[in-house]
Amino acid sequence: MTSSPSALTRIRVGSAPDSWGVWFPDDPQQTPWERFLDEVAAAGYEWIELGPYGYLPTDPARLADETERRGLRISAGTVFTGLHHGPAVWEETWEHVSRIAALTRAMGAEHLVVIPSFWRDDKTGKVLEDRELSAAQWRELTEQTDRLGREVRDRHGLRIVVHPHADTHIDTPANVARFLDATDPDLVSLCLDTGHYAYCGGDSVQAIETFGERIGYLHLKQVDPRILAEVVAEQLPFGPAVARGVMCEPPAGVPELEPVLAAAQRLGVDLFAIVEQDMYPCPPDRPLPIARRTRAYLRSCGAR
Secondary structure: OOOOOOOOOOEEEEEOHHHHOOOOOOOOOOOOHHHHHHHHHHOOOOEEEOOOOOOOOOOHHHHHHHHHOOOOEEEEEEEEEOHHHHHHHHHHHHHHHHHHHHHHHHOOOOEEEEEEOEOEOOOOOOEOOOOOOOHHHHHHHHHHHHHHHHHHHHHHOOEEEEOOOOOEOOOOHHHHHHHHHOOOOOOEEEEEEHHHHHHOOOOHHHHHHHOHHHEEEEEEOEEOHHHHHHHHHHOOOHHHHHHHOOEEOOOOOEOOHHHHHHHHHHOOOOEEEEEOOOOOOOOOOOHHHHHHHHHHHHHHOOOO
16 A cells, blocks of 8 residues: 655645746737636646736736636746846846836745746747857856846845756756856756756756755656657757647656655745646647646645
């Protein structure tokens, strides 16, 4: 007889527009925002992310009304940045970040997920820049990220959590370690995305145990190993890989989420664990049944 998992008392689970096939502020292939809010609440989640800025209402009063009447709360906002380009992009970056950070803070959230820019187009696969950063670019990336962390904290009261991501320069375990070694722990934490980390060859439990004090946030997703092998062999960009189904419904893929959540619980700190099953584009009736099954699965892992 197997014992039931320990309750994950330090883990707050949620979901995101991404799990409804939402990648852009406005796209005819995506679920309308009202339906997303209705369905994410119906699936049993309390916490959500903002998703792409402009997908959900950007007026704080209206967004508060729409979320509160569905029993939903905001855990974080998300921004994309190209900070390895150095001070030349700072003003444009800050204008973008500050707008999203202000809404995030107005909604009572405390985290801003920062995703590095892609080195190749995630739709067409067009190579936009070198896959590897030079030493000078690494220095700009880490110094500007520290600056971003300081400004976001001081001006908006938020903590940045940087998200290693496929087809970006912060992807593999080696690059994640290099990034963390060169950034200030007081300013920069990590959003560990279990799917992206597996996609790029990493072990999430090992990452939590190795970088424990830097883990500030989790994204939960799984990779289909068979499709990932095809993606690697064909050198597919991330967008077409998602369309092929490389990110799959748990518990069908890797990594196993129960050991990941147990390792996160052992850190002894409060963490969000937000489900993000990339599936852009997807039929409108597909997300809700998956979301309900995933929420039930997470309960079976101890996530109440």
